[in-house]
Amino acid sequence: DAGVIQSPRHEVTEMGQEVTLRCKPISGHNSLFWYRQTMMRGLELLIYFNNNVPIDDSGMPEDRFSAKMPNASFSTLKIQPSEPRDSAVYFCASSVVGLAGGNEQFFGPGTRLTVL
Amino acid sequence: AQSVTQLDSQVPVFEEAPVELRCNYSSSVSVYLFWYVQYPNQGLQLLLKYLSGSTLVESINGFEAEFNKSQTSFHLRKPSVHISDTAEYFCAVSSGGGADGLTFGKGTHLIIQP
Numbered sequence: 001d002a003g004v005i006q007s008p009r010h011e012v013t014e015m016g017q018e019v020t021l022r023c024k025p026i027s028g029h030n031s032l033f034w035y036r037q038t039m040m041r042g043l044e045l046l047i048y049f050n051n052n053v054p055i056d057d058s059g060m061p062e063d064r065f066s067a068k069m070p071n072a073s074f075s076t077l078k079i080q081p082s083e084p085r086d087s088a089v090y091f092c093a094s095s096v097v098g099l100a101g102g103n104e105q106f107f108g109p110g111t112r113l114t115v116l
Numbered sequence: 117a118q119s120v121t122q123l124d125s126q127v128p129v130f131e132e133a134p135v136e137l138r139c140n141y142s143s144s145v146s147v148y149l150f151w152y153v154q155y156p157n158q159g160l161q162l163l164l165k166y167l168s169g170s171t172l173v174e175s176i177n178g179f180e181a182e183f184n185k186s187q188t189s190f191h192l193r194k195p196s197v198h199i200s201d202t203a204e205y206f207c208a209v210s211s212g213g214g215a216d217g218l219t220f221g222k223g224t225h226l227i228i229q230p
Binding site: 042044045059093108109 | 157158159160161165206212218219220221222223
């Protein structure tokens with residue numbers, strides 16, 4: 001199993017540009033989560049999906065952020081326009097909801113975003 | 117609302133010494149508790165979890181954590197650490213067992229000194 005795949009691994013862009021981060025969850029997983037990690041705020045949940053449907057987007061910081069999950073094997077997180085304060089590591093995680101043993105979230109390697 | 121407090125941002129210990137990383141949580145509902153480990157430039161990996169049952173949970177690499185409901189704590193311990201344990205450790209809480217999002221603490225950087 002390849003695990004959760006994120007692309008790109010590193011992204012450097014200029015303020016005002018559109019940024020799209022991509023995530024492929026583990027095959028068979030039905031929940032997908034986007035987190036952001038910064039030194040100041042630590043790890044924060046941005047949004048999560050169950051069966052491709054957004055369940056809770058209360059962590060999305062502003063309207064500049066949007067996320068989609070068009071199918072079970074792909075999700076995007078878009079920032080438009082980007083700002084320097086969006087610089088962070090963005091993690092995608094997936095899990096299988098409904099297991100009796102609990103729902104371990106498997107994390108991807110992250111995308112390090114730098115907005116200049 | 118839920119929150120997690122990791123009291124120590126850094127914990128330096130000598131190799132083969134015991135270590136305890138502290139975690140306290142607050143929640144108005146029943147919670148599930150997790151410890152994740154993050155090695156440099158990598159994603160997070162689950163170390164261990166408490167869902168129900170025995171309050172003492174163990175990982176395969178010698179870590180253990182004990183759920184203490186009265187003290188709202190879930191401290192992580194290891195009797196003898198190795199250089200390879202150097203990493204960032206995150207305590208997390210969920211009301212849905214991980215089916216909903218996790219609320220993380222700020223993390224504790226475990227530094228193993230030879």
